[in-house]
Amino acid sequence: xxxxVAEYIRRTVLKIPRDxxxxxxxxxxxxxxTQLQTxxxxxxxxxxxxxVVQLCEENSVDIKQAAVLDIIYNHVYxxxxxxxxxxxxxxxxxxxxxxxxxxxxxxxxxLRSALKNVTINFREYEDNAIWIRIxxxxxxxxxxxxxxxxxxxxxxxxxxxxxxxxxxxxxxxxCQALVLASNxxxxxxxxxxxxxxxxxxxxxFKRYSQNFQTHYPRPLQERNVAPKSDLRxxxxxxxxxxxxxxxNREVFGDGPQPKLxxxxxxxxxxxxxxxxxxxxxxKEPFRCLVKFSSPHLLESLKSLAPAGMADAxxxxxxxxxxxxxxxxxxxxxxxxxxxxxxxxx
Amino acid sequence: MAAGAAPRPxxxxxxxxxxxxxxxxxxxxxxVSVMESVEAVARTLxxxxxxxxxxxxxxxxGLSSRDPLLPLAPRSQENADPQRTAFLLRKQWTLxxxxxxxxxxxxxxxxxxxxxxxxxxxxxxxxLAVEVGVELDIKVAVSSLPYLKGSDQDQAAILxxxxxxxxxxxxxxxxxxxxxxxxxxxxGDNLSKNVPEDFTCLPLFLVNGAECYTSIVGSWFQKTxxxxxxxxAISPLILSWMAAMWTGCKVDKTASAMELVFSVPCLPQPxxxxxxxxxxxxxxxxxxxxxxxxxxxQEEVDVFMDCLYSHFHRHFRIHLSATKLVKVSTAIASxxxxxxxxxxx
Numbered sequence: 249x250x251x252x253v254a255e256y257i258r259r260t261v262l263k264i265p266r267d268x269x270x271x272x273x274x275x276x277x278x279x280x281x282t283q284l285q286t287x288x289x290x291x292x293x294x295x296x297x298x299x300v301v302q303l304c305e306e307n308s309v310d311i312k313q314a315a316v317l318d319i320i321y322n323h324v325y326x327x328x329x330x331x332x333x334x335x336x337x338x339x340x341x342x343x344x345x346x347x348x349x350x351x352x353x354x355x356x357x358x359l360r361s362a363l364k365n366v367t368i369n370f371r372e373y374e375d376n377a378i379w380i381r382i383x384x385x386x387x388x389x390x391x392x393x394x395x396x397x398x399x400x401x402x403x404x405x406x407x408x409x410x411x412x413x414x415x416x417x418x419x420x421x422x423c424q425a426l427v428l429a430s431n432x433x434x435x436x437x438x439x440x441x442x443x444x445x446x447x448x449x450x451x452x453f454k455r456y457s458q459n460f461q462t463h464y465p466r467p468l469q470e471r472n473v474a475p476k477s478d479l480r481x482x483x484x485x486x487x488x489x490x491x492x493x494x495x496n497r498e499v500f501g502d503g504p505q506p507k508l509x510x511x512x513x514x515x516x517x518x519x520x521x522x523x524x525x526x527x528x529x530x531k532e533p534f535r536c537l538v539k540f541s542s543p544h545l546l547e548s549l550k551s552l553a554p555a556g557m558a559d560a561x562x563x564x565x566x567x568x569x570x571x572x573x574x575x576x577x578x579x580x581x582x583x584x585x586x587x588x589x590x591x592x593x
Numbered sequence: 594m595a596a597g598a599a600p601r602p603x604x605x606x607x608x609x610x611x612x613x614x615x616x617x618x619x620x621x622x623x624x625v626s627v628m629e630s631v632e633a634v635a636r637t638l639x640x641x642x643x644x645x646x647x648x649x650x651x652x653x654x655g656l657s658s659r660d661p662l663l664p665l666a667p668r669s670q671e672n673a674d675p676q677r678t679a680f681l682l683r684k685q686w687t688l689x690x691x692x693x694x695x696x697x698x699x700x701x702x703x704x705x706x707x708x709x710x711x712x713x714x715x716x717x718x719x720x721l722a723v724e725v726g727v728e729l730d731i732k733v734a735v736s737s738l739p740y741l742k743g744s745d746q747d748q749a750a751i752l753x754x755x756x757x758x759x760x761x762x763x764x765x766x767x768x769x770x771x772x773x774x775x776x777x778x779x780x781g782d783n784l785s786k787n788v789p790e791d792f793t794c795l796p797l798f799l800v801n802g803a804e805c806y807t808s809i810v811g812s813w814f815q816k817t818x819x820x821x822x823x824x825x826a827i828s829p830l831i832l833s834w835m836a837a838m839w840t841g842c843k844v845d846k847t848a849s850a851m852e853l854v855f856s857v858p859c860l861p862q863p864x865x866x867x868x869x870x871x872x873x874x875x876x877x878x879x880x881x882x883x884x885x886x887x888x889x890x891q892e893e894v895d896v897f898m899d900c901l902y903s904h905f906h907r908h909f910r911i912h913l914s915a916t917k918l919v920k921v922s923t924a925i926a927s928x929x930x931x932x933x934x935x936x937x938x
Contacts, residue, residue, distance in 0.1 A: 519878065519904055534878075534904060535871035537850065540864065548862040552911060555860060559910040566909060579908065 249305045256393050257304050257314050261297035264321055269296055272324070276317045279303050311393065315369045319381050322398060323373065326445040329398065329411040333440040333448055333573070334423070336406040336432035344431060346403040348372070355380070355429035362421055367391045376402050384418050397422060400445065406432065407452050409445060439576035447506035451570050456506050492560040496553050499567045505546030511575040513538045513565065518581050533581070546570070680752075680773060681936065686799040687807075688825040688932035691776060693792035694818035699737055699749065705817075706735040709753070712813045732756050732768060741777055748793055750777035755806055772802030774810055798822060799934075825932040829918035835928050836921040837894045840879045844872055848924035851875040853901070855916040866916065868905060872924060 264272055270289050273279055279300070287299045304314075322329065352370055359366050365385025372378055380399040385391035397418065398411040408426055412419055423435045442448050450456045483489070519534035542548040549566050552558035561567070569575055710733040717731075734754045741750035752775040756768035776795035788794045800807050811822050840851050850869040857864040870878075882897045883889060902913045919930045927935045 513908070515908060517908070519874075519900075520907065521900055521903070530874075530877060534874050536874075536904070537867075537869040538905070538909075539867040539869075541867075542862050542864045544862040545864075548857075548860055548864040551860045551862070552857075552864070557857065557912055557915040559912075561910075563908060563910040 249308055250311070252390075252393075253309065253311050253314055254301045254305065256311065257309065257317070258297045258301050259394075260314070260317050260321065261300050262293055266293055266296070268324070269293075269300075272317065272320050273300065275320050278307060278309055278313055278317075283307075312367060312369060315367055315381055315383065315393065315396075316371065318393075318396070319369055319371050319379055319398075322381075323371070323379060326411075327443045329445075330441060330443055331400075331409045331411050331445050331448055333438045333452060334408045334410055334426075334435050335438055335452075336408065336427060336430060337434040337436070338406070338431075339433050346430075348378070348403070351378075351403070351429045353429075355425050358425035358428050359421065363387065363418075365389065365391050367393065367396075376404050378403060382418075382422065399426065401426070401430070402449075402453075403430070405453065408435070409448060439574040441575060442508045442510075444507040444509070447508060450506040451573050456501070456503060456570055489554075492553050495560040496550060496562075499561045499564075500546070500550045505544070505550060506570055508545045508569070508575055509543065510539060510541040511545060511566070511569060512540075512577070514578045516578065516580050540566075545575075680754075680770075683936060684773075684801045685933060685935040686801055688827070688934065689798040689800065689811075689822045690825045691796055691798045691814075691822055692820045693788060693794050693796075694814070694820045696791055697793040697795075697818050699751075702735045702737060702751070706733045708817070709733045709735070709810065709813050713755075713809055716809050730758050731771075732758070738775070738777075741775075741779070747778045748795055750775055751795060753810060755802070755810075772800075772806040772810075774798060774800045774802070774807065797825075827928055827930050827932055829930070832918050832921045832928055832930060833898045834889075834894050835926075836923065837879060837883075837897045838889060839921075839923040839925045840872070840875045840897075841883060841889075842923075842925055844876075844924045848872040849922075851924075852920075852922040853918060854920040854922070855913055856919045857916045866911075866913070868901070868913070870901070 261269060266289070270284065270287075273284060283303045283306075286303070287296060289296060356368050359368060359382065363385060364387050367381075367383040367385075369381040370378060371381075378399075378401045380401065381396050382399070383391035383393045383396045399422070400409040401407075410419075410422070412422075427433065427435050438452075440448060440451065513536075515536040515538060516533040518532075519530065540549070546569065549558075549562065553560040553562055565577065565579065710731070713731050713733065732755070734752075734756070736752050736754075738750040738752055752773065754770060754774075755772040757771050758768045776798050778795050778797070815821060836851065836853060849872065851872055852867060852869040855866040855868070857866070878900060879897055882900070883893050885893075899914075905911065905913050917930075921928055924937060926937055
């Protein structure tokens with residue numbers, strides 16, 4: 249077994265949390281039951297990984313097989329990467345039957361004809377998701393296994409989730425290969441990025457509970473509810489509080505929000521002030537860049553109005569994130585009729 | 594560092610008569626003088642960068658705008674040797690407030706250096722402090738900076754520098770500066786008047802260098818002069834002041850944005866908001882707000898910030914004034930509420 253393969257296996261095993269190593273090796277299936285039993289999974293990770301490498305030596309594992317372990321790891325821990333969403337377009341033909349073999353063949357063919365040195369792995373999962381791992385090389389160098397790109401393609405949809413490696417120059421080629429292999433004719437990057445792959449899927453597949461713009465009728469029971477708390481406690485602004493809760497639910501929806509970590513707005517709108525203030529009155533846009541970040545951005549934004557830090561309803565620029573399936577925006581002033589509203593290209 | 598209380602000499606007198614232009618915000622009386630020092634230091638740092646052209650001088654809070662507070666910048670500029678002030682620039686300074694030093698004398702600086710040097714050596718022997726595996730010969734220099742003060746009554750700033758030379762390198766090789774700390778008093782007449790005899794008032798301490806050295810130097814000062822140090826938090830009020838002041842400075846075309854960072858920690862999911870404005874647009878806004886030549890008054894800072902907050906509210910319907918301003922950053926310098934100032938130029 250090549251030394252580089254051994255080192256790669258060793259480092260991949262080290263990434264895995266100790267309690268998960270056995271399960272992942274079993275999923276991997278490159279080591280037999282008997283071999284796995286010889287490993288003491290309670291020793292320190294360095295020792296476990298060395299034992300694994302030794303056993304792989306016995307089985308003459310090659311780099312392509314080693315790469316499968318990396319896919320398994322990334323499938324269990326996708327949130328360690330940042331994923332971007334791409335949408336493919338057809339020229340209005342009917343949906344064709346998806347042939348996996350054909351897809352793989354065309355995909356590999358396109359990449360290999362451009363770059364002699366690439367390592368390509370495919371792995372299918374239950375939810376029609378095809379995971380593709382690509383390690384990139386050049387005509388003169390071997391593929392860099394430590395900076396692979398990952399693609400998750402749900403064949404029944406036009407959406408592709410890409411976690412590009414640092415080697416961004418390969419992105420156009422990757423897109424080409426995807427379009428060719430899947431029989432689409434174009435691909436575009438959506439302005440939607442996150443660590444949480446599942447949340448991105450929730451957003452584009454519309455799997456979250458969406459808010460409805462219709463009036464949310466106030467249930468009768470709210471009016472007749474007997475106060476359970478101490479009668480000496482008076483809730484001031486009860487009506488306003490309830491209005492805020494209700495409006496907030498309307499704009500955000502009732503269910504759990506998809507998990508995003510950031511949203512970015514490039515503002516190119518005019519600065520407007522109270523004319524009495526006698527301040528800036530330029531004819532050019534007031535250029536700003538606003539970034540929101542949070543471990544769970546949408547839940548955080550949802551809690552702002554009830555906390556008194558935002559008006560209810562909060563701005564549609566924020567609540568439209570799941571529907572528009574984007575978290576990067578460029579906001580320009582809408583001309584003519586409604587100076588207070590914004591258009592987002 | 595001891596987290597002792599920072600007793601301040603009581604401020605006598607308060608608001609002066611006349612010329613009050615409207616509502617003013619007052620910080621807690623005990624901290625006003627230290628805050629003034631922080632603000633004055635910020636101005637000092639700017640003036641040393643030779644950006645004093647067009648830089649107005651700030652007026653402190655709670656005092657009338659006719660207060661003949663001697664502006665810091667011109668005095669410092671007259672006597673400042675650019676070589677000696679270079680140490681201030683392009684560095685990050687962590688701020689501490691210091692209680693008055695008992696029986697400190699400018700005449701004994703050499704002795705202090707010697708004693709501190711011995712103390713450091715002793716600490717090293719004990720095995721405490723300093724970085725692991727680094728065997729350094731540490732030299733201490735304590736000097737006075739007579740041009741760094743707000744008024745004649747103020748105590749001159751004191752600079753402590755630690756340099757090292759590895760024992761392996763030849764005797765005449767360059768010493769490397771590894772740690773700097775300077776005490777200063779730039780708060781003007783009011784503070785110095787109230788200091789009892791035998792006490793020296795240097796309420797602000799700025800540090801650049803490793804925490805381990807800060808700890809040793811701090812302990813020595815505490816033991817020797819019966820003072821105590823506490824990390825200084827910079828309030829949102831002062832941060833806005835700095836943002837306004839630094840935005841007004843002339844910068845070149847490639848300047849970085851004026852950025853305000855807000856934190857909303859007390860939500861179910863914490864939220865951070867970064868609001869960055871193109872430096873030309875921010876300056877244009879400030880220039881229309883700042884009306885009195887040669888001065889900045891609190892109202893102007895308030896108007897400036899309100900303009901930025903209302904522009905933000907127009908888009909997002911979030912009240913930035915309800916959140917906590919934690920950091921301001923401009924092309925010239927940045928300041929963080931944890932008491933860290935970074936000078937960029």
